[in-house]
Amino acid sequence: MSNRIPLLTVAVSFAMLAAVIFWVGTRDQSAPTPAQAKTANAAPAARGDTTESATKSEDVAVSGNAASERSEPLPGAAQPGAASAADDFAPPARSEIPDDEFGAMVRKGRDIFTDTQQHADQFVGNDLQCANCHLDEGRRPDSAPLWAAWAMYPAYRGKNKHVNDFAERIQGCFRYSMNGTPPPRGDEVLVALESYAYWLASGAPVAKNLPGRGYPELEAPEQPPSFTRGKQVFADHCALCHGSDGQGQRAADGSLAFPPLWGPRSYNWGAGMHRVNTAAGFIKANMPLGAATLSDQQAWDVARFIDSQERPQDPRFTGSVSETAEQYHGEHSMYGQTVNGVVLGQNAPPSGTAAKVNQP
Known part of the structure; x- marks a missing residue:
């Protein structure tokens, strides 16, 4: 009896081993191993699929911002990937x-x-x-x-x-x-x-280009921006506030109610608003104040008219209008161009030197 027990044990062991081998050989071969599952879940990010991990990676690795290097949260601002929807952001009251x-x-x-x-x-x-x-x-x-x-x-x-x-x-x-x-x-x-x-x-x-940032970028107008049409748009829609001469208007106490749009007391030839496309975007979205009703074409035209007026010199002025224009001014700048026989910038007052206006 004692000699038969080891033989029985061996027989049972072989039977169990055979069952395990049979189960392994017949189970669903499509189920991934843990290692395979980990690799498969990571793969979409490498392929550029819009998975959660891929989206978060894109949120962190943003050009021009150090968000990906931060070890501590930025106080007062949500972290990359933490915002539920950038579209509905509103500043605090x-x-x-x-x-x-x-x-x-x-x-x-x-x-x-x-x-x-x-x-x-x-x-x-x-x-x-x-x-x-x-x-x-x-x-x-x-x-x-x-x-x-x-x-x-x-x-x-x-x-x-x-x-x-x-x-x-x-x-x-x-x-x-x-x-x-x-x-x-x-x-x-x-x-x-x-x-x-x-x-x-x-x-x-952080590092999200939120809707409403900057000024709208308008499509090129059907007709090239026109100084003549812009002059009429200004007379019809802008002169009431900014004055027929574009120099703004003051309140009874001497404070400026509406700003000058050109001349020695306005922005200079280096300001972003001197570019016709930038001014057109701002005007389209915001002017006339409280009733932005101009068409795209009108916005382009009046921006062309306003930015074809003389204003303080570009602080980067090299001593030559043509050289300054070539070095710093692009296609949407009127600086250095001839309007009504005058080269804009040629007679510009020096930048940063306009005298204060005496107020009552």
Whole structure:
């Protein structure tokens, strides 16, 4: 009996082994192994499929932003891939500015933005406010809102051919659009404006080109933009606010109610708004103020008329209008072109030197 037990054990073992071999050989061969499953799940990202992992990879690896290198979240802004929908982003309400030291700086930035003449006059060389080109305190879509710009920097700019941070971008606005002197880094004016933009972008996705950013890019018009037609559009739709001479209008207290569009107190030949396509996009989306009713063709035409008027010199002026035009001005610039027998830029007043207008 004792000699038969080992033989029985061996027999049972062989039977079990045969059953296992049979089961392995007959199971569904299409089921992947754990290693195969891991490889298969990763494969769509490599193929460029629109899977969750592929989408997240695209969100992180964004050109011109250091989001992929951050180990800590960016305060006040959602992380790449964290936003549910960029399309429905809205800046925080004015009432939500915090009642603390940071909130005080945000309010200061808003004050500078809406009344630059009063709160940053030492850096301004014309009669404009920041809010003239960025309407509704920098909140309005399609009017270069601050909330859509903040999270897109650092970014490379062809204008100065290097990567700019947001502070340098604001400095450029003072140099060109405000025809003034850039606030130095660390100056309270610059810090306050950065703080205001940062707060407006609270919750905005990082490195996302949000709808409403910048100004609309209009398709080329059916007819080439016309100075003559634009002059009529200006008379019909713009002169009431900006004056028949385009020099703006002042309120009874001497403050500027509507900004000048050309002349020594307007933006200079280096400002983005001097480009006809840029001005056309802004005008189409926002003008006449409160009733943007112009057609694309009218927007192109009146932009052509406005940007064919003399204004302060480009701060990058080399001493030669033709050389400056060739080096810095492209197809949509009227700088250096002849209009009504005059070469634009030839008689431009020096940049950043316009005298202040005496106010009552």
